Amino acid sequence: ILDDPDLKDIDPTVLKHCHAAAATCILEAGKQKADIPAISACLEDCKLDKERIEQFCTEYQKNKDALEILLGSIGRSPLHITDVSWCLEYQIKSNQLHKTYQPSYLVTLNVENSDSGSHPDVSFSCTMEQLQDLVGKLKDAAKGLERATQM
Amino acid sequence: KLNVDVDTVQHGVEGLTYLLTESSKLMISEADFQDSIHVLGFSDELNKLLLQLYLDNRKEVRSILGELTPKLPSYHNLEWRLDVQLASRSLRQQIKPAVTIKLHLNQHEDQTTQVLQTDPSTLLHLIQQLEQALGEMKTNHCRRIVRNMK
Numbered sequence: 292i293l294d295d296p297d298l299k300d301i302d303p304t305v306l307k308h309c310h311a312a313a314a315t316c317i318l319e320a321g322k323q324k325a326d327i328p329a330i331s332a333c334l335e336d337c338k339l340d341k342e343r344i345e346q347f348c349t350e351y352q353k354n355k356d357a358l359e360i361l362l363g364s365i366g367r368s369p370l371h372i373t374d375v376s377w378c379l380e381y382q383i384k385s386n387q388l389h390k391t392y393q394p395s396y397l398v399t400l401n402v403e404n405s406d407s408g409s410h411p412d413v414s415f416s417c418t419m420e421q422l423q424d425l426v427g428k429l430k431d432a433a434k435g436l437e438r439a440t441q442m
Numbered sequence: 443k444l445n446v447d448v449d450t451v452q453h454g455v456e457g458l459t460y461l462l463t464e465s466s467k468l469m470i471s472e473a474d475f476q477d478s479i480h481v482l483g484f485s486d487e488l489n490k491l492l493l494q495l496y497l498d499n500r501k502e503v504r505s506i507l508g509e510l511t512p513k514l515p516s517y518h519n520l521e522w523r524l525d526v527q528l529a530s531r532s533l534r535q536q537i538k539p540a541v542t543i544k545l546h547l548n549q550h551e552d553q554t555t556q557v558l559q560t561d562p563s564t565l566l567h568l569i570q571q572l573e574q575a576l577g578e579m580k581t582n583h584c585r586r587i588v589r590n591m592k
Contacts, residue, residue, distance in 0.1 A: 321533070322532060322533055322534060323534055324533075324534055324535045359533065362532045362533035363530070363532075363533045363536055363538065365530070365531075365532040365533075366530040366531060366532060368540075368559055369542065369557045369558055369559040370556075370557075370558050370559065371558070371559050371560060371561075372543075372558050372559070372560040372564060372568070373560075373564065374564075374567070375567075375568050375571050375572065377571065377572065377575040379575060379578050379579065379584070381584075381587060381588065381591065383591065385510075385511040385512075386511075387467065387507045387508070387510040387511050388467055388504060388507040388508050388510075388511060389467055389468050389469060390468070390469045391508070392588075392591060392592065394579055394584075394588070396575060397514065398517075398572070398575075400558065402558065413545065413556060413558070414514055414515070415514055415515045415516055415517050415545075415547050416513065416514045416515070416516050416517070417516060417517035419576065419579060421516070421517045422517070422572065422575065422576055423576060424517075424519075424520075425517060425520055425572065426569060426572045426573060426576065428520045428521075428522060429520070429522070429565060429568060429569050429572070430569055431522070432522040432524065432541050432543075432565060433562075433565055433566060433569060435522075435524050436524060436539065436541065436562050436565070439524060439539075
């Protein structure tokens with residue numbers, strides 16, 4: 292904003308105050324999920340004229356959804372799983388034990404941290420039975436979700 | 443009680459240990475085991491005892507040796523919970539469904555747990571991907587390799 296040619300005649304301090312005030316107003320409205328009448332009433336109390344209120348509300352309405360998504364994504368949550376990779380191996384031998392002949396799955400859960408944006412992925416190995424157990428439990432969770440959405 | 447000195451006993455134990463671990467590791471057949479110890483020149487009775495010792499303990503020795511291979515943490519259990527986030531400090535009046543998962547893993551006799559979260563669509567994606575993984579063992583390619591590797 293400070294570099295905008297249209298605004299160069301205005302005192303930068305005033306500009307900063309305006310920006311901060313507008314930002315606070317927008318964020319608070321977004322946080323409370325305020326509707327247009329509520330915002331208009333609030334701005335009227337601040338003695339803005341009708342034309343400015345209308346302009347503000349129109350712009351706000353245009354960006355409301357994006358704002359809500361942004362606000363909703365702020366906050367702490369456990370590590371978020373974004374994807375999974377798997378690899379199927381057939382073990383033949385190790386230096387400690389020969390002739391093992393066992394299939395084994397290597398599963399990696401790709402994880403994202405809302406705060407720092409990166410986190411080592413969670414990897415583990417499992418047998419076929421264990422993977423079946425894991426998938427079974429995930430399917431139970433999905434069924435639970437389905438039932439919850441039908442309530 | 444055995445009337446032999448400590449060193450001899452120690453060597454005896456070490457010898458037996460080596461014999462059993464190597465035989466179990468390689469999973470040698472009865473015939474091969476008998477051939478191998480024959481060169482040691484022991485009595486037939488002793489050879490029979492050694493063979494029996496090998497066969498009786500082979501499985502256990504192999505499972506212990508199996509623990510020594512390099513390993514990643516292995517799956518133990520999974521618990522899940524459905525949550526709906528209704529509000530947060532930065533946004534009120536939300537309806538955000540989430541699945542919270544507690545993953546129990548084993549590594550070197552320690553059990554670790556990790557709490558993770560995912561959304562409904564990713565959950566369905568995970569299920570689909572892992573079901574594909576399970577299906578792989580049943581394909582002709584994998585079956586052929588398993589058959590030919592024995």
